[in-house]
Amino acid sequence: MSIAPYAPSTTTTLPAPRAAALRDAFASGRLIRAAGAHDGLSARLAEESGFDAVWASGLEISAAHGLPDVSLLGMAEYLAGAVAMHRSVEVPVVADCDTGFGGSLNAAYTMMRYEEAGVAGVCIEDKIFPKRNSFVNSGQKLLGVEEFATKLEAAKRAQVSTDTVLIARTEAFICGLGLQEALTRCHAYVDAGADAVLVHSKAVDSHEVMSFMREWEHRAPVVVVPTTYADFSADEAREAGIAMVIYANQGMRAAITAIRDTWATVLAQGSTAAVEPRIASVKDIFAISGMDAWLEMDR
Ligand code: SPV
Ligand code: MG
Numbered sequence: 001m002s003i004a005p006y007a008p009s010t011t012t013t014l015p016a017p018r019a020a021a022l023r024d025a026f027a028s029g030r031l032i033r034a035a036g037a038h039d040g041l042s043a044r045l046a047e048e049s050g051f052d053a054v055w056a057s058g059l060e061i062s063a064a065h066g067l068p069d070v071s072l073l074g075m076a077e078y079l080a081g082a083v084a085m086h087r088s089v090e091v092p093v094v095a096d097c098d099t100g101f102g103g104s105l106n107a108a109y110t111m112m113r114y115e116e117a118g119v120a121g122v123c124i125e126d127k128i129f130p131k132r133n134s135f136v137n138s139g140q141k142l143l144g145v146e147e148f149a150t151k152l153e154a155a156k157r158a159q160v161s162t163d164t165v166l167i168a169r170t171e172a173f174i175c176g177l178g179l180q181e182a183l184t185r186c187h188a189y190v191d192a193g194a195d196a197v198l199v200h201s202k203a204v205d206s207h208e209v210m211s212f213m214r215e216w217e218h219r220a221p222v223v224v225v226p227t228t229y230a231d232f233s234a235d236e237a238r239e240a241g242i243a244m245v246i247y248a249n250q251g252m253r254a255a256i257t258a259i260r261d262t263w264a265t266v267l268a269q270g271s272t273a274a275v276e277p278r279i280a281s282v283k284d285i286f287a288i289s290g291m292d293a294w295l296e297m298d299r
Pocket of ligand 1: 036057058059060069096133134135225227248249
């Protein structure tokens with residue numbers, strides 16, 4: 001008996017309403033504001049605050065595991081984080097998929113698994129696996145432009161729904177390679193099928209991303225991450241024609257400061273009385289985790 005070789009399905013019945021919503025938002029010309037998160041709760045807090053999308057941050061997911069963002073966790077762990085976020089909110093989740101967790105086949109598999117999970121956007125960056133967080137001052141190495149374009153093509157081929165958004169991220173500025181390299185790479189990535197580009201910068205002001213925007217001529221939507229150029233406003237982003245800003249880690253940084261401050265006060269005072277007025281109540285935890293709705297199901 002002959003066994004037919006396994007062939008991946010090329011048709012879909014996958015409902016991808018959030019991917020369609022994200023794609024429409026990119027097409028609308030409105031600025032999309034995304035907040036970084038690492039789990040269901042942090043994603044829900046971002047949505048509750050009014051953000052249009054959640055960024056499933058590799059830095060935050062790594063830190064939430066007590067690990068640095070240097071490719072230690074595997075795809076399944078990052079995916080589990082993104083799935084918890086996707087299930088906890090209604091806005092689209094854009095997943096930080098690092099380098100695609102390996103080579104072209106890994107990038108293809110990443111697309112398959114994230115898309116199957118309902119994640120609206122997949123972002124893959126042009127660094128060499130294993131990668132280090134962009135703000136680490138050593139060991140930043142880029143993959144050749146053609147090699148990364150091949151990786152994007154593999155991810156695109158693996159994509160089932162036409163709605164899912166593939167964002168190609170260049171770390172050209174992070175590696176000190178300048179505007180021309182960033183432009184050349186982003187054009188190649190769009191040629192390879194990327195739906196949008198993320199131009200990362202660790203400059204203390206927005207001059208790198210603004211110089212990119214002047215030369216790019218809106219070939220495809222542009223995503224920026226204004227972590228080091230914190231005074232870059234949403235209005236400036238809109239004026240420059242930027243499609244999405246990601247506040248990638250400010251939520252986690254706020255939580256770290258608040259938790260440290262709370263525990264220091266508790267130890268110093270010998271009781272929790274002083275912190276009670278300024279911390280969320282248990283009732284609030286019940287509310288944000290949907291206690292009433294769940295108990296209703298058990299009625
Ligand atoms: C992340 O949130 O993991 C990012 C953004 O990739 S950054 O940390 O700025 O590189
Ligand atoms: Mg990251």
